[in-house]
Amino acid sequence: MGQVVLREVNKFYDSVHAVKDVNLQIRDKEFVVFVGPSGCGKTTTLRMIAGLEPISSGDISIDGNVINELAPMDRDIAMVFQNYALYPHMSVYDNMAFGLKMRKFGRPEIEKRVRETADVLGISELLVRKPRQLSGGQRQRVALGRAIVRHPRVFLFDEPLSNLDAKLRVQMRVELKKLHLRLGTTAIYVTHDQVEAMTLGDRVIVMKDGVVQQVGEPLELYNQPANKFVAGFIGSPAMNFAAVTVTEANGSLIAENSGMRIKLPDETAQRLRGYIGHEVTLGVRPEDLTVAGAADLDRPCFDAVIEVVEQLGSEILLDMKVGEGVMVACVEPTARVKVRDKLRVAMRPSRLHVFDARTEAAI
C-alpha cells in the first residue's frame, strides 16, 4: 500500500511562505508529478514528504498514519536525487545493499534482492564497480536500483533525469514508466519539465509560488487549464495569449484588439456574456492555428505577418506579428510560407480559451 495524503500543508522559511495550504490525495499505485518553475515549492513539498524538511503546519499521512514527526528512516519511502547521491566510496552492490543492511536484512536475502533488482535494471555487470567508473545513465540506474531494492511504500523522485543528456533523458523516461507499470509502487515525481510531467504522470500537479494551481490528468490540464499560468506552462510551444476587449455587435460577441477582430463562437460567447465592455485574455495553442483556406471562412480569422519560420521537419513553427503582439502557429510541413508573407490565420473555434484579465482564472 502507499496512499499519501497532504492536508493543509504549509512551509515557512523565516518570513518566506514557500508552500501554501497544499491539500492532496495521492492514491495507491498512482504516479503523480509535481511540475512548476524553479522556486515554486515542488521540491520543498517532496522533501517534507520524505522527512528531510520539517512541516510548518498541516499533516502528511501515509496509509492513514500521520508521519509528521517520523524520522526519514521510519517512513518506508525511497528517494532518487537529481545528482544521484551515490555513495562514492562503495561499490554499486554496496550502494544498493546499504538500505537493506541498515534494516538488518540477512546476507542471503540482501544478495538475492540486489541481484534481482540489478537484473531488472540491466546493471548486473556493474555491481563491482565504483560510482565514478559509471556513465551518467548507469549512475541513474544504480540510483533507481537503490530505491527499488528496498520495496518501499512510496518512491520519491527529485528531478532524476535533469542531469542526463537529451537523448538519454527520453530513453530513461520510457524506462521509468515501464518500471512503474511493472512494480506498481506509488511514485511522486518532481520536475520542471512539462514534457516529463505529461508523459509520466497519471496525474499532474502544477505549482507556482507555493500554491497548487491545478491537479489533473495530463490531457485535462492541456485541454481545460484552470488559469493562464497552467495554460502557458503546459504544452510546447506555449499557448499564445492576446489581450482583447469584448464587445457586442448584431447579437454576437466580438473580441478585438489592435491586430485582430474576431467573432467569438457561440460556445465561448455564452461564458463571456458578463464581460461585455471588459478586457479578457484570449488563449489559443499554436497547434490550433492554421493557415486559412477556402474552407475556413466561417472560423475566427485574423491577419498576420510572418517574422520567423522555424522548420522542424515534422511541422513548421511560424513566429508572426499580429497587430502589436506576437503569436506562434504550428502548421503542416507542406505549407508554403516565407518570411514577411502576409497571411490569414484561422483558429479552431472549439479550442479557444479565455481568462479573466485580472484574476487570470479560466472563464
Next chain:
Amino acid sequence: MIEGAWWRKWVFFYVPMALFLLFLLFPFYWMVITSVRPDGELYRPWNSINYNPFWTWNPTWDHVRYLFEETLFASWLWNTTFIALASTAISLVCGVFAGYALSRLNFPFAGSLGTGIFITYLVPQTLLFIPLAEIIRNYRLGDTPWSLILTYPTFLIPFCTWLMMGYFKAVPKELEECARIDGASRWQAMLYIVIPVAIPGILSAGIFAFTLSWNEFIYALVFLSSPGQKTVPVGVTSELIRGDVFFWGPLMAGALLGSIPVAIAYSFFVEHYVAGLTGSVKG
C-alpha cells in the same frame, strides 16, 4: 601551457622553476652536507686554501653517532613521536565532530561559533603560553609529555575544525539525506557515509596537525625542563648549543633526522593530501 617559440618554455617555465627549486632545496642540502662533514672541515676558516663549503670528500657518520651515544636524541625522538601522535589523535577526533556539527547541524549561533573557533586559532602562541604555563603548573603537569599533549590541541583543534568544516561543506548534502532515507540514523549516516567520504580531508588535517605538533617549539621549550623529557626541536637546540658554541655537525644531523618522519608522512599520503586540499568529491 606556454606556447610559441621553443625558448619561451625555457625562459618562462624551466628556468624560473629551477631557480625556485634551488632556493627551496638549498637549506635542506646544506643541512645534509653539514651533518656528514667531519669537524676538521666544518671549522676551517673561509680564506684557507682548501676551503670548499658545498662538498665534502670525507663523509662521516660521527655526528649521527655522537647524537645517539652522547645525547638523549633517541628519547627526544620517542617523546616527539608520542606527543605528536597523541595530540594529533585528540585534535582529529574533536575536529572531525566539531567540524561536522558546525557545517551540518543547524543550531543557533553555529556560524558565529565557527568564526569564534577560527579566531582562537589566531591568538599567537607567544601570548598564550604565559597563562597556559600557569595552568600546567597548577595541575602539576610540568615536565611531563601531558603538558604538551593537552596544550597542543588548543591550536590544533581550531585548525582541524576549520579544515574539516570546509571539507564537510563540500560533501553533497544529498549523500547524507539519502542514507537517512535508506534507514540510517543521523549518527550512522555520519559514520558510514560522511566520514568515509571525508577521509582525504581527515588525512590532510591529520598530517597538518602532526607536522605542527612535531615542529612546535615554544610550548615545548617552556613546559619541559629535564633533558630526558625534551622533544627534538628543543633538545637539539638546547643541548647542542652550549653557550655560544654551536655543535654544527650534530645540530644539523639532529635537524635532518627530525625532519625525516614528517617528510615520510607527507610523501606517503601526498595523493590523499592533495585531494583533501582541493576538496573534490566526485559522485
